[in-house]
Amino acid sequence: MPQRETEEEAKMRKIIADNIRRVEEMLQFLPLHPDTVKDLRAKVGLLRTILLEQRAPAFALVGRRGAGKSSLVNALFGSRVAEVGHVKSQTGQGKWFDYTSERGAMSVLDTRGIQEGSRPAEADSAKDAVASILAPLKRKVPDVILFLVKGTEADSGIDADLAVLERIYAEIEREHRFRPPLVAIATHCDVLEPKAARLHLPGVDAPEDIDEKLARVAEVEHHLETKIKERPKLAAHLVWTRGVSSYMSFRDGGELRGDERWRIDELVGTLFKHLPDAGRGTFVRIARVRGLQEQLATDLTRATAVICTGVAAVPIPIADVFPITAMQMALVAGIAWLSGRPLDKKAAAEFLGALGANVGAAVVLREGFRALMKVVAPGLGSMISGAIAFAGTMAVGAAARQYFLRGGSIEDARRAFADAKAAAEDEGKQQEDEVRRGMNGSPGARPPEDGA
Ligand SMILES: Nc1nc2c(ncn2[C@@H]2O[C@H](COP(=O)(O)OP(=O)(O)OP(=O)(O)O)[C@@H](O)[C@H]2O)c(=O)[nH]1
Ligand SMILES: [Mg+2]
Numbered sequence: 001m002p003q004r005e006t007e008e009e010a011k012m013r014k015i016i017a018d019n020i021r022r023v024e025e026m027l028q029f030l031p032l033h034p035d036t037v038k039d040l041r042a043k044v045g046l047l048r049t050i051l052l053e054q055r056a057p058a059f060a061l062v063g064r065r066g067a068g069k070s071s072l073v074n075a076l077f078g079s080r081v082a083e084v085g086h087v088k089s090q091t092g093q094g095k096w097f098d099y100t101s102e103r104g105a106m107s108v109l110d111t112r113g114i115q116e117g118s119r120p121a122e123a124d125s126a127k128d129a130v131a132s133i134l135a136p137l138k139r140k141v142p143d144v145i146l147f148l149v150k151g152t153e154a155d156s157g158i159d160a161d162l163a164v165l166e167r168i169y170a171e172i173e174r175e176h177r178f179r180p181p182l183v184a185i186a187t188h189c190d191v192l193e194p195k196a197a198r199l200h201l202p203g204v205d206a207p208e209d210i211d212e213k214l215a216r217v218a219e220v221e222h223h224l225e226t227k228i229k230e231r232p233k234l235a236a237h238l239v240w241t242r243g244v245s246s247y248m249s250f251r252d253g254g255e256l257r258g259d260e261r262w263r264i265d266e267l268v269g270t271l272f273k274h275l276p277d278a279g280r281g282t283f284v285r286i287a288r289v290r291g292l293q294e295q296l297a298t299d300l301t302r303a304t305a306v307i308c309t310g311v312a313a314v315p316i317p318i319a320d321v322f323p324i325t326a327m328q329m330a331l332v333a334g335i336a337w338l339s340g341r342p343l344d345k346k347a348a349a350e351f352l353g354a355l356g357a358n359v360g361a362a363v364v365l366r367e368g369f370r371a372l373m374k375v376v377a378p379g380l381g382s383m384i385s386g387a388i389a390f391a392g393t394m395a396v397g398a399a400a401r402q403y404f405l406r407g408g409s410i411e412d413a414r415r416a417f418a419d420a421k422a423a424a425e426d427e428g429k430q431q432e433d434e435v436r437r438g439m440n441g442s443p444g445a446r447p448p449e450d451g452a
Helices: 007-029 034-052 069-077 129-139 158-176 207-229 264-273 277-287 290-312 321-338 345-355 361-367 369-376 386-405 410-438
Strands: 058-063 096-101 104-110 144-150 182-187 238-243 248-250 256-259
Touching: 007 034, 007 290, 007 321, 007 345, 034 277, 034 290, 034 321, 058 069, 058 158, 069 096, 069 104, 069 144, 069 182, 069 248, 069 264, 069 277, 104 129, 104 277, 129 158, 144 158, 158 207, 182 207, 182 264, 207 238, 238 264, 264 277, 264 290, 277 290, 277 321, 290 321, 290 386, 290 410, 321 345, 321 386, 345 386, 345 410, 386 410
Parallel strands: 058 104, 058 144, 144 182, 182 238
Antiparallel strands: 096 104, 248 256
16 A cells, blocks of 8 residues: 555454455355356455555656656646646656555656656756666556657657657566556647637537547547557557647646646546556546446445355355445445545444444444344344345445445435345346355255345
């Protein structure tokens, strides 16, 4: 974790870690088909990676001086975290920076301009710009490489830039045996002709002006892509070529004065797609793109629901209740975290309590398994069916998304809970049947249904 963690967060993290371990232990003993166990393990792995192995996503930004590398970092955060140079070459020797906001950190290799017009404002001891880019790449490998050119200068001198990019790829390959995906970006598209047509304000300026501008953007993109594709060593890794605008204007105190970003959401979607799971949670918190938060929250919900179905299938009565409740709690905490809140067990417990969804959640965390058993499982007949565990977990996830991601009220969350539960019932039965079919020689009868 790049950020300092509060005591609360550390506690919640430990609870999640303990429960994931508990579930993993249970998986060993489940009389399930190996394929089913494998699938459950993969889902547990997803939870572990996103909730516990969070790390700062790492991007290398490569581009000529003034291409807009630092501005792009700010555009991704939506606030001023990197110094932008308006006159002189601003970023000195290439090094990894952890740009940080309260939502998380991003590791960025903001390389100094490839072809310098003047000495950078920061001191640089490296012999040339390329050397200063290569040195920090030895220490750390980027998840994605972003190659930036000014849309207004895309046809001047780009070959020299691409030659440098090839060297960078060769170096990473040699050091790390990895070739990161390449995202090519034409910046400054807002100032292409007709200058006055504003791409970031759809439907405001004359459509024919906007069309003319978009045609120029497309031309620039085509040129950039063609140039990259001429180099097989780069072409193989190119995943996206687009024109964007990163332009934001800040007052001296950092307050946002103007926001003319265009297509940054699309860029964020592409970066998300090419990040490993461990960097994804932090990235969606930083970039705050609702669609991606929803996507990740939905993945987590489904993974948790399938795990809970498997746990409910354990033929030992009542062994399931604690992990199911705790897994649902972890899910709520995880979704709240994706929304930008700290990991907080109290908030998650209170949410579940307010939802009325889960009698035992708060008790479990306060007093543990035994106390819960008195509340939810006074007898042995309380084993939760897989179908109920599945639908209940899907419902908890839907409610948490409604409340934490979409800013709905508790009432809205309750409604989302009820709707999702009804919608997931049939699928829950299928999921349970699948798990049961996977059980070797254990009775196929479903245990009595109980509230999940
Ligand atoms: N209009 C417009 N201006 C931009 C855009 N991106 C960056 N700029 C401006 O271009 C200038 C240079 O931007 P920087 O982000 O400092 O460029 P850089 O690549 O980090 O430059 P060095 O650190 O010197 O290599 C600044 O004045 C930015 O405000 C964009 O998409 N549109
Ligand atoms: Mg810079």
